[in-house]
Amino acid sequence: MTDLQLIIIALVQGITEFLPISSSGHLYLTSNLLGWPDQGVKVDAAVHVGTLAAVIIYCWREVGRVIGGFFQALALRNTANSRLFLNLLVGTIPIIVAGGVLVWLDRTAMFRSLEMVAWATIVFGLLLWLADGVGMTIRKMEHMGWGSALMIGLFQVIALVPGASRAGMTMMAGRLLGFERAEAARFSLLLSIPAILAAGGHSLKEIYESGDLSLGRGVLMAMGLAFLTALPAIALMMAWLRRSGYAPFVIYRLALGAVLLAVVYGVV
Template identity: 45%
Template sequence: MNFSEWVHTALLAVIQGLTEFLPISSSAHLILPSQLLGWPDQGLAFDVGVHVGTLIAVMFYFRHELSRMTAAWCRSLSGHADADGLLAWLVILATLPSLVAGFMFGWLVDHYGRSILVIAATTLIFGVLLGWADMKRTERRTSEGLGLREAGFIGLAQALALIPGTSRSGITITAALMLGFDRQTAARFSFLLSIPVILGAGSLKGIELYQEGNGTHWLQVGVGTLIAGFSALACIHLFLKWLDRVGMKPFVVYRLLLGVLLLLVYFANPGDLL
């Protein structure tokens, strides 16, 4: 690998680590460098690696909550219910719509959903929706208000993130804010929901990698995994720390500017960017 390839590796890993949890769409930002800048595809193994990095980061950050939830979930199987056990069940419930949507419509998104025009449209539409939800929020509910109905609604919203540009964290936070939850509860539940989703996506890609065979540059994958993990960990910490202070406005403005830029690029070269 030459120097420019290492630069691409580092930047793409940082992009994955940051955008996986910020409400600005990781898939859009990983698609755009190749389409706009002509960067080569880093390969399936690299994709698996950066997903593993972000997964480790979120699981490490919420390690205490996950430990309590896992123990409580196991106790719930024998009839001993508590708040942590309920939260574990709600995460499972809210994950199901994404699994169904991915199984039924994943091929459709792969064929038709990865154009810059689609990314621009979803970036703008769901950016406006996020801004509206944040402005109209009531913040009358905390994590104690999470129930089956709320988890189901947020899970259905998460399924929309199958479309590139939507942002998994953005749409789940939007849904939670629309239900009246405070920002911290919305963000934390969104991050917990990311764990089974990233695990599932990474596992499928891992199976593809195994079937693909050898030829992987493992040093590149390892570096990408580390960079994605550390950038994701920093992103989660700073996002939750500053969330109540800055709100969603910076991310909404960013999405609107990005969406407009993508439309300008598309209409300048519509035939090359489908």
């Protein structure tokens, strides 16, 4: 890929990874509409590392709590940190199982079509809007139990459909369960860490099996750009959700989906 293509891929990944608008859908659309080849596993792994670093830095306090909670859970101590760790563990299990099954069956590309992305963008955007409207805003992360964590994790599985959005589905579940907007988004950010690690780990496995372990300048550039765009994107989203709702993201999804459907059905 050219430097320009790598820059655009990294920017798209960094900006959209944690917003409820689907990063995988945007990456698919970018390559499909511009006629670019697949970015390959090295670039895929690099941009995941970049976004992973961004979310860990932004959520460094919670990440420290999760690490402490891991050791407290091993010691069978029932603390706020151990409960947070266990909630993340329970919430991660569904996506690991579902993703592993798709990889084992070699069905990871079964939903990848422009029409599917367009409809998923619209339908799940409307569902996010409905969930935000009906959900109460009375719960925080410390009120979360295993049942709520599991439900959010099950919603995350739906994000395997490009256009659904991992962030959007987990935030939707959080709002349906009555969590405040910023709290639902914060748990979504934490839940993204093991999900990104799993996706990046799969990419690294493919790189290792290919025998080509070298990292070129372009790959490192993509990693850095993904990090530099993801960090402010997270901060801006969280600042917005502390005082307002998901309406701008929903409007964007509806507009994008409408344009894509027009392309799919030959209207434009």
